[in-house]
Amino acid sequence: MANATAEIAVPAPKSRRPRVLPDVVRAIASEILSGSYPVGSTLPSENDLCAEHGVSRTVIREALKTLAAKGLVLSRPRIGTVVCERDNWNIIDPQVLEWHAPNSIDPALFDSILETRRAIEPLVAELAASRASLQEIADLEAAWKGMEAAGSDVGRFARSDAVFHQVLYGACHNPIFRQIGGLIETALNFALEATANSVDRRDEAVKVHFGVVEALRMRDGAAARKAANEILDLAARDLARAKNQHKQD
Template identity: 50%
Template structure:
């Protein structure tokens, strides 16, 4: 997805103004994460934003409501709109990750995603060895095949198949909380996988380990499934260190 438009005033004719609606909220989010409106600062008044960007007050209010729902700002009666601490932002939100991009997908967030995966995925793999249906194992195998068959250097296709593999694995665990967690962390997990996949010249080892997990589920071998999952995570940790 393209980067959010740059937030610029009307007087700067060299840069495009954001359009209404979604473009404006994306531009405002980007301006916040890039430091134009730092944490703890107060955003310009609604009427000032309207005049600066030639947009209606309705558009401004909807944008502020959207950012407030994602934990980025807080409206205060008679005091304006405060930019909240980054620790309070919902950085697992798919929209924020799209709008703010690399500015928020940093080493700290990637490490946190990896820690969450370490806490969940090996046990999910064990459960899947006992609980996965034949259809789920077939779906996992199909995702693995898509990873294997992705064209060399087609990181987008490889990551899409990789992310689908992990979604299916959590569903196959039969644990409803894990399934819900999959939806919550999906956008951040996909970003983390994409970063890791782009950091290596070859995906052969990743494909091999994922294949071993599929085979462990076919054989209903829970210890082997856990070992394969843990090796995936060790590989992800190595890639994260490379990125750092």
């Protein structure tokens, strides 16, 4: 009979593969987004990219496939991998936004986000005034309280602001608007954090956001639309300040 006290062999834990592919994708994408590889230019050959990043051709090929799926590059026979026109880039894809270097996002993107919000957010708020559940109104108020309590904590303020808008888009109970809200969510978060950093006093933002909460509580669609427009007017002002601050830096 085997010794009952004999030690049981435990297999050694498998070592985790390093995150080579994501790092290579990020590195090449950052060079494209920063303009180091301009639109219309051809990327270095696979062999050159292998040497530059110290990886195999398989990794480089997978990286280029990922970038192609995001609209950043296009492989052309006998030419190579070409950087696509900016209009083809999936600019609000969460990964594409994360691949930007800090403070390198085109200010025009923030303008486009604001235009999109102006087109749909007042209607979203108006619809939410009649359709939001009591729980959604409570969630909206909780997000507003997070903004109010943030004080000088820019990160907490921006996160609470983002949650506020996520709840609002969901509370309109229009699946198309809800998906649009989800589509611009990451880009909106970037915009909110950028403008939050440029605002000295956030009590105005807290006040106008509370107007939406109150309008939903009172089931007043006109008041909800008005409050949403006030939020957007404030966002436009803060965006202009953020741009000026960026130029000065």
